Amino acid sequence: SQKIEQNSEALNIQEGKTATLTCNYTNYSPAYLQWYRQDPGRGPVFLLLIRENEKEKRKERLKVTFDTTLKQSLFHITASQPADSATYLCALGSGNTGKLIFGQGTTLQVKP
Amino acid sequence: DTAVSQTPKYLVTQMGNDKSIKCEQNLGHDTMYWYKQDSKKFLKIMFSYNNKELIINETVPNRFSPKSPDKAHLNLHINSLELGDSAVYFCASSLGLHTGELFFGEGSRLTVL
Numbered sequence: 001s002q003k004i005e006q007n008s009e010a011l012n013i014q015e016g017k018t019a020t021l022t023c024n025y026t027n028y029s030p031a032y033l034q035w036y037r038q039d040p041g042r043g044p045v046f047l048l049l050i051r052e053n054e055k056e057k058r059k060e061r062l063k064v065t066f067d068t069t070l071k072q073s074l075f076h077i078t079a080s081q082p083a084d085s086a087t088y089l090c091a092l093g094s095g096n097t098g099k100l101i102f103g104q105g106t107t108l109q110v111k112p
Numbered sequence: 113d114t115a116v117s118q119t120p121k122y123l124v125t126q127m128g129n130d131k132s133i134k135c136e137q138n139l140g141h142d143t144m145y146w147y148k149q150d151s152k153k154f155l156k157i158m159f160s161y162n163n164k165e166l167i168i169n170e171t172v173p174n175r176f177s178p179k180s181p182d183k184a185h186l187n188l189h190i191n192s193l194e195l196g197d198s199a200v201y202f203c204a205s206s207l208g209l210h211t212g213e214l215f216f217g218e219g220s221r222l223t224v225l
Contacts, residue, residue: 032212043116043202043216044155089155097168098143098209102155 002028004103006090012109013080021075021106023090028101030092033066033073038087038105047088048075080110115139118203118217125193126225132189133220135203143167144186145204145214146178155202161186162209193224 005024013019023033032051036044050057050066050073057064063076077084087107091100118135125131137144145168146158160168161180175191190197203217 034212034214036214041219043204043218044214046213046215049212087153091155093212096209098145098160098162098206098211099157099168100214101157102147104152104154 002026002092002101004028004090004092004101006088006103007106008104010107010109012111015081015110015112017080019077019080019084019108019110021088021090021108023073023075023103025071025092028071028092029068029094031094032092033064034091034093034100035062035064035073035075036089036091036102038089044089077108080108082110082112084108085110116203116205116215116217118201118220120220121218122221122223124223124225127193127195129193130189130191131193131222132187133201133203133222134185134187135217136185137203137205137215138184139205139207139215141205141215142183142208143206143211144180144183145206146186146188147202147204147216149200149202149219151199159186159188167209190222193222195224198222198224 003026034049035047038044065074087105089105091102093100116137143162145160159178164180200219204214
């Protein structure tokens with residue numbers, strides 16, 4: 001069955017460092033991959049989308065890579081700030097139904 | 113203006129009761145979804161509608177019935193509530209079926225006692 005794995009353990013880093021979050025998947029060939037941010041008690045907020053034919057996407061301090069051979073996406077936040085502390089979810093999509101399959105998320109804690 | 117709004121935000125009820133959660137989006141999107149987030153934080157899709165037409169109906173008990181009176185609204189009705197239905201239910205919308213990005217509501221936390 002389709003499976004998405006994100007680091008279940010929280011990631012703690014120091015302010016100013018680069019945070020790198022991992023999303024691995026199996027038994028799936030997604031057409032695109034998305035990253036969302038979720039704060040406690042709030043709904044997920046879309047951050048970035050990368051398609052299967054793209055290797056890398058950037059948006060301000062965010063960078064996403066997508067390796068369909070390794071079946072892995074890396075999500076980087078450069079010059080991290082305490083305000084970046086949240087849970088980050090990766091999601092895979094394909095086909096024409098709009099269906100997204102989500103990972104369980106990785107909680108990032110940026111310490112001042 | 114809230115883009116995707118759902119009510120109520122909190123719902124506490126007894127087993128066996130019937131309850132509804134309402135969702136409205138003012139983004140002009142064609143597609144709407146219901147997702148369930150359990151205690152382990154996994155977000156799982158339940159249903160999706162595109163222009164009032166049911167597109168996705170995952171393996172969800174028949175006690176759950178979505179209704180889309182128009183493309184801006186997608187409600188979720190749950191009959192005979194069970195303890196295992198306790199979760200946070202998120203409504204979301206997207207421009208269309210192929211556009212990827214989802215806009216989520218703030219969630220409705222359902223607690224079944």
